[in-house]
Amino acid sequence: MKNQTNKLLLIVSLLFVSVSFSQAKKPTLMVVPADNWCYNNNYSESYDNQGVVKDIPSYRIALQRDTDLDLVITQINGMLSQRDFDAKNLKSQLDKIESAAAEEAMRSSKYGGAEVAESPIDALKKVAKADIILKLGWTVNDDGMEKAVTFILKAIDSYTGKQIAQASGTGAPDFSSPLPVLLEEAVASHIDAFLAELQTAFERWFEKGRECAVGIRVWDDWEYDLESEDFGDDELGFLIEEWMEDNTVGGAFTTMDAEATMMNFEQVRIPMTYEKKGRVRGLDARTWAKNLSKYLSGMGIENKLTTVGLGEVKLYLGSK
Amino acid sequence: MKNLLIFIGILLISIGSADAQSKRKRKKADKETAKWNYSIECQGEAAGGTYTLKVFSIVMDERLAGVQAQKNAVHAIIFQGVNAQGRKCKQKPALARSINLETEREDFFKEFFASVKRNDPNNFAKYVNIVDEVTDRQKLGKKKFRIGSLVTVNVGLLRKKLEKENIIKSLSSGF
Numbered sequence: 221m222k223n224q225t226n227k228l229l230l231i232v233s234l235l236f237v238s239v240s241f242s243q244a245k246k247p248t249l250m251v252v253p254a255d256n257w258c259y260n261n262n263y264s265e266s267y268d269n270q271g272v273v274k275d276i277p278s279y280r281i282a283l284q285r286d287t288d289l290d291l292v293i294t295q296i297n298g299m300l301s302q303r304d305f306d307a308k309n310l311k312s313q314l315d316k317i318e319s320a321a322a323e324e325a326m327r328s329s330k331y332g333g334a335e336v337a338e339s340p341i342d343a344l345k346k347v348a349k350a351d352i353i354l355k356l357g358w359t360v361n362d363d364g365m366e367k368a369v370t371f372i373l374k375a376i377d378s379y380t381g382k383q384i385a386q387a388s389g390t391g392a393p394d395f396s397s398p399l400p401v402l403l404e405e406a407v408a409s410h411i412d413a414f415l416a417e418l419q420t421a422f423e424r425w426f427e428k429g430r431e432c433a434v435g436i437r438v439w440d441d442w443e444y445d446l447e448s449e450d451f452g453d454d455e456l457g458f459l460i461e462e463w464m465e466d467n468t469v470g471g472a473f474t475t476m477d478a479e480a481t482m483m484n485f486e487q488v489r490i491p492m493t494y495e496k497k498g499r500v501r502g503l504d505a506r507t508w509a510k511n512l513s514k515y516l517s518g519m520g521i522e523n524k525l526t527t528v529g530l531g532e533v534k535l536y537l538g539s540k
Numbered sequence: 541m542k543n544l545l546i547f548i549g550i551l552l553i554s555i556g557s558a559d560a561q562s563k564r565k566r567k568k569a570d571k572e573t574a575k576w577n578y579s580i581e582c583q584g585e586a587a588g589g590t591y592t593l594k595v596f597s598i599v600m601d602e603r604l605a606g607v608q609a610q611k612n613a614v615h616a617i618i619f620q621g622v623n624a625q626g627r628k629c630k631q632k633p634a635l636a637r638s639i640n641l642e643t644e645r646e647d648f649f650k651e652f653f654a655s656v657k658r659n660d661p662n663n664f665a666k667y668v669n670i671v672d673e674v675t676d677r678q679k680l681g682k683k684k685f686r687i688g689s690l691v692t693v694n695v696g697l698l699r700k701k702l703e704k705e706n707i708i709k710s711l712s713s714g715f
Contacts, residue, residue: 246715302696304712368627392627408587409630412695416633419711423637426714492714502715 244426244492245502247351249300250308251293252344253282254372257357261286267339276339280314291400292356295407296373303415313348345378351531352418353378358403366393371406373414375421379505379531380431380486385417429469429489432505434512435534436460436483442538444521445480451519457483463515464488467508509533573653578612582622582629589696591622591632594675600683606673609689611653614664617693618702635699635708645707667698 258264258277263285265278282289290311297307317340353376361368368390375385387410391402425431436457438445446457454462457478464485465471472489490508493500506527513525513535524536577598584592593616595609616622619642621634636642642649653664669692676688703710 244715246712304710387630389630390627404587408589409585412589413631413633415711419637419709422711422714423709 245504246305247422248308248349249305249352249354249375250310250313250348250350251296251354251356252279252310253277253289254355254357254374258282260359265340269339276341278340279310279344283311283314288400288403292358292403292407295404296354296356296411299407299411299415307354308348308350313344316348317343351378352376352384358406360399360402361390361393363393366395367397367399367402368393369399369402369406371403371410373407373410375414375418377421377431377531379433382431384421385414387411387414387417426492429472430492430503430505430531432488432490432508432531432533434464434473434485434488434505434509435532436485437534437536438481439536439538444538446478446483446537447480451521456521459519460512460516463512467511505531505533509535573608573611576612576615578609578616580613580616580620580622582625582632583690584628585630588694589699590692590694591617591629592671592690592692593622594688594690596676596686596688598680598684598686600685602677602685602687605685605687605689606670609673609687609691610668610670611664613691613693614668614698615653617695617698632695635695635702637708641707648705648707667695667701668693 253263255277258279259275261282263278263282264275265281266273267276293310297309300307354373355376356371356373358369358371361370370388370390372388373386374383376382377384389406389410391406391409394402397405436446444450444456446460447455449455452459460483461475461478464473467490469489469491472487473485474487476484476486490505491503494503494507495501504527506525509525509527513523516523516535516537521537522539524540526534526536575598579596581594581596582591583594586592593613595612595616597605597608597612599605599608617632618635622629622632624631638644670689671692672690674687675690676686678686680686699708702708703713
């Protein structure tokens with residue numbers, strides 16, 4: 221009897237383990253106000269990009285001055301949470317940036333590299349590492365008697381920059397309800413269709429692979445380049461393309477640029493999961509590109525792998 | 541003693557007849573259901589994922605209009621979605637992500653839409669409320685009526701139930 225109970229427990233634990241590990245990496249979401257909404261409401265700040273001064277949206281000013289924005293973001297976050305997606309809170313991420321401001325922002329070779337100026341938006345993207353950015357905006361149409369809210373919500377895949385879901389429209393005109401109520405109604409009426417589109421995008425990822433971008437760069441001090449034929453029966457660039465063909469879902473990828481010192485691949489479809497030590501695990505671009513890095517190392521090419529969140533990788537050839 | 545026996549006999553016969561009548565009614569309702577002869581108009585939506593719908597059901601028996609309207613509303617939410625209605629309602633996608641879901645999970649939906657008691661957790665009635673049983677009435681033929689009813693459907697709860705039963709996939713499924 222005891223043996224049988226132990227066997228049963230073992231089976232149940234194995235099932236639990238297989239279920240726990242057979243999951244792809246869940247994309248992280250963050251809701252931010254749309255750029256044009258920020259500009260229209262004067263929630264912008266000047267930013268000096270190496271001598272060129274330009275206006276950029278300021279999420280902090282928007283959150284400090286606009287209580288409706290906080291309300292809408294909280295409502296959307298709440299609805300995502302009901303569907304088992306915990307969105308990153310914009311305000312918490314902005315606080316994080318402030319506390320991490322002293323950290324080194326540049327990314328370079330161990331032996332050198334140019335310092336890169338970073339805008340507050342880039343800093344936010346770097347800290348939040350949200351895979352999908354939900355951009356929202358609204359305008360109030362007031363004809364003096366009645367008010368109606370035109371609402372727009374877009375989901376942007378951070379790493380491909382593609383819009384993967386959207387919801388927009390104008391609500392019913394109302395002469396008595398305050399703006400927060402109209403906004404609440406707008407979110408409630410759009411969210412179902414929006415999340416259905418988002419789910420379609422997720423299903424597409426599982427079917428056709430997660431789309432990511434891959435960049436190959438060559439350090440100046442490396443004696444070879446991507447046109448070198450010293451690493452196989454073809455130029456290095458073509459060997460990399462061949463590896464991509466073999467390691468993407470259905471061989472799907474697009475070579476955007478192919479020069480002697482750089483290559484850019486977009487719409488690279490990588491599987492959502494992979495198997496290691498008998499377990500199915502979530503696959504992100506970094507883990508996937510690690511195999512390319514190993515392939516190149518196997519040819520004697522020292523390389524450095526860098527990533528941006530889950531979906532964009534860059535390989536620097538020549539040194540670490 | 542004799543009178544008592546007669547009384548008990550009459551009581552048993554009447555209970556049996558009521559039960560048979562109820563069974564007949566249920567069978568009739570299920571038969572009506574299988575036709576899915578209805579049209580839907582969205583009347584409004586609340587923040588908690590509750591839609592107010594006007595259902596126009598084509599029925600042979602007017603008495604079944606209420607229960608039929610509730611079934612039709614839930615059926616529309618799951619399989620058809622709801623069309624936008626001016627500025628009152630935005631387009632609502634169907635909960636089903638596959639066009640063959642109804643036939644693929646026939647057994648589940650047969651039980652789900654069966655005319656059983658409301659407190660059964662596997663029953664459609666848990667997710668729908670009837671506000672006004674008859675708002676419009678139109679006689680189409682000798683035994684054919686088009687009855688308009690106002691109902692509310694708790695779509696959030698309905699979605700959770702179908703996700704839990706693995707009938708539809710949740711937004712986070714696979715992750």
